[in-house]
Amino acid sequence: MPNRLAGETSPYLLQHKDNPVDWYPWGPEALARAKKEDKPILLSIGYSACHWCHVMAHESFEDPGVASAMNRMFVNIKVDREERPDLDQIYQLAHQMLSRRQGGWPLTVFLTPDQLPFFAGTYFPKVPRYGMTGFTELIGNIAAIYRERQADIGRQNEALLEAFGRIHPKGGGQRVALAPTPIEDALAASKANFDPVHGGFGGAPKFPHPAELQLCLRRYAATGDEAALHVAVHTLERMALGGIYDQLGGGFSRYSVDAEWMIPHFEKMLYDNGPLLGLLADAWTVTREPLFERVAAQTAEWVMREMQEGGSDHSGGYYSSLDADSEHEEGKFYVWTLEEIKALLSPEEFNAAAPYWGFDGPPNFESAHWHLHVTRNPVALAQHLGMDVKHCMTLIERSRSRLFAAREHRVRPGRDEKILTSWNALMIGGMARAGAVFCRSTWIESARRAIDFIRTTLWRDGRLLATYKDGRAHLNAYLDDYAYLLAAAIELVQADYSSRTLEFATQLADALLTHFEDRNEGGFYFTSHDHENLIHRSKTGHDNATPSGNGVAAFALQRLSCLTGELRYAQAAQRTLECFYPAMCAQPAGHASLLVALEESLTPTRTIILRGAPPDLGRWQRALAERYLPSSMIVTIGPEAQLLPPVLAKPLADRAQAWVCEGAMCRAPVSNLENLLATL
Known part of the structure; x- marks a missing residue:
């Protein structure tokens, strides 16, 4: 039977709606229950594209025994970090403070009923592995700590809140001399x-x-x-x-x-x-x-x-x-076996594609598959193959099209x-x-x-x-x-x-x-x-x-x-x-x-205002857009524009003109594109 996540819009939360865990979304209902029953909160934060989130869900959250223990000892809250970045920011920072390590996803945090974290980690395997405590053992230990060490938790929470208070930048309302x-x-x-x-x-x-x-x-x-x-x-x-x-x-x-x-x-x-x-x-x-x-x-x-x-x-x-x-495998949509590639490409195409994308070397993904990356410069590759560059790239593009078309028939990653x-x-x-x-x-x-x-x-x-x-x-x-x-x-x-x-x-x-x-x-x-x-x-x-x-x-x-x-x-x-x-x-x-x-x-922003009629206006706009002018804005305003703010309300002529403005000061209009480009 679906849990309380069934009514959510987040695909990540909906991935967990059929877990035996009694998940709550973050909200007043879950927080009130934690306070009423004096239960710690198990907060799990992740997102739908997260590989290790899926692994932990499959190992632990889909397991009836683990779920039963979670439901008995905690109020369990699942959060999509993409919908609630405010919560993710807070508890990732808390994780760093508590563990002295960088965080990540899934983020696993245990909170007091008033939302203060007292233990934090990321991925935990169901049973001890990789030198990590098993999740089943961990939740029992955490529940015991919450019952038996309230005073220690209280002191740690006070220190944590003090640390949060110290990290705000303070301008003090005083002018600061900014320099490069x-x-x-x-x-x-x-x-x-x-x-x-x-x-x-x-x-x-x-x-x-x-x-x-x-x-x-x-x-x-x-x-x-x-x-x-x-x-x-x-x-x-x-x-x-x-x-x-x-x-x-x-x-x-x-x-x-x-x-x-x-x-x-x-x-x-x-x-x-x-x-x-x-x-x-x-x-x-x-x-x-x-x-x-x-x-x-x-x-x-x-x-x-x-x-x-x-x-x-x-x-x-x-x-x-x-x-x-x-299909429960990371990267499966994107990687290839040599047999798959040879079946799709002609011998001539394979002859060019193999050295270009590294198929002529050992597999680079999990010892059995190839993931495409460019290993040869097209000019050098063409010389190596004894053909002109244009023909070589034609073969590469044909190979790309064939492989892409075949890949489109695979089971796609979740979106x-x-x-x-x-x-x-x-x-x-x-x-x-x-x-x-x-x-x-x-x-x-x-x-x-x-x-x-x-x-x-x-x-x-x-x-x-x-x-x-x-x-x-x-x-x-x-x-x-x-x-x-x-x-x-x-x-x-x-x-x-x-x-x-x-x-x-x-x-x-x-x-x-x-x-x-x-x-x-x-x-x-x-x-x-x-x-x-x-x-x-x-x-x-x-x-x-x-x-x-x-x-x-x-x-x-x-x-x-x-x-x-x-x-x-x-x-x-x-x-x-x-x-x-x-x-x-x-x-x-x-x-x-x-x-x-x-x-x-x-470096005060320069605003370049272009006014006029097509096709001249488009030609001027393209000429400026192709130049790297990072401290300039280029605003192209055609004859149909209305309700212009005073800064942009330049007169319309029958030919293109440009005004170069810095702050409230604008130079005289320029009517020649080459002259404009020379000034920039």
Whole structure:
């Protein structure tokens, strides 16, 4: 019989609705029962694409004996960390404090009835294994500790709350002299941590870190630092050629389990691919590297093909993720045997594909399968095979098409079809940016459909909701939802100007300032002022797998101020930067998104306003979009535009003209494209 999760919208929670565990979703009913019965809470946090979450569920939560013990000793609460990032933030931080180790998923936390954690871990096997305590033994021990050591738990809880209270950044309301020092320090740290052979930072496991790469590109544009450019470009090249990138279907997996980007953890997350799509476009504008355009195109096509619903139920929103597993095996959808490959390709195709993707070497996945990664440069491969490069690449593309078509008939990984506002915003921004750079109207239209869906479905009475599925939008939105969507709207305004989109951006910014800003210290809380009371209200500036909401907000508010002439947005951004400046100086490498916003404030944004009629206007827009101008906004306004804010209300002529503005000052209009490009 289904448990209490059966009424939820989260695919992750619904995966557990038939467990014999008496699961509750997080809410008043579960918390009240824990207090009434004086029972500890077993809090399990995960997400639908998480491999080890599935393993622990199969080993323990589906086991009637384990479930019986859990039900007897605890109030059991299951949380989707993608729907409740506020809870995940709090209890991941608590895990670090209690265990002195990094957290992860599944996160397993034992709480007192008043929500205070007293023991935390991640994955536990059902029986002792890997040097780990078995889950069955663990829960018995924890229940005994709760009964017998209340005083110790109380003292630990007091220390934990004190530690939570110390971690808030404090601006003190005093003016801080902002300087580029932490940017330079972060860049030095990136160079020191850079893997010169394989790209990326550090060793295995290796994550993409798009905000850090973006900062490297921006510093190259600002200072001409070739080493910073190499860090970004070499990393993107190695990722694009590696197994972290789906060589057949497009899109990046979450991370590589090795330092070579060869074997990924196979889950694909929307939040990675949005920023990487925009980053590939930026890198192309600097290098004109065809690889970046090809990978951006394949990634955008994957998103529109597999991650964007076209039906009336979702009508434009992007889905959240693809699972790592299919048929209960990680990576099974993506890997191949040599026999499968030879059966699909002609001898000539195999002769080219084998050395290109590494089929001519030993298997690279679990000793029996091959996962595609590019091992040979096409020019060198063509020379090796004694054929011209064009014919060689034709064979590779034919092989890719055949393998992709065959793979489409396999059992697919699970897809989490909830639509998250924040992750959608990251993809909207990436799709709009790449669409503008590569002049792909279908990508821009994809972004517009998604933002229209959010505005129609998840924007109610001047407030955002965080998640949507099966006709139900719910949960108060978080800082990231507002900040990312504000930044995405500004990106879309540049890709395809719309007064409606700009108006939506101002509404988002107003809600952000009203409901999230810390007016005393500066910066923004992760939850709104009217959010559910929890044991901690976080206000953080460091990047995680997703960019810092405070960093994105500070960046986007500065840009919105330039577009609207509203100084209060820039002032809120300044307060945010001053609040987090000490943290940026103390740990520059962890604050790349805030450092991008800091650089934006130190190098005032230039707004380039294009007005005129087609086709000249489109030609000017394309010429500017193809240049890397990270400190500039390019706003192209056609003759049909109405209700322009004063900053953008430039006169319309019968030919294209450009105004280059910094702050409130605009230069005389330029009527010659070559002259405009020369000034930039």
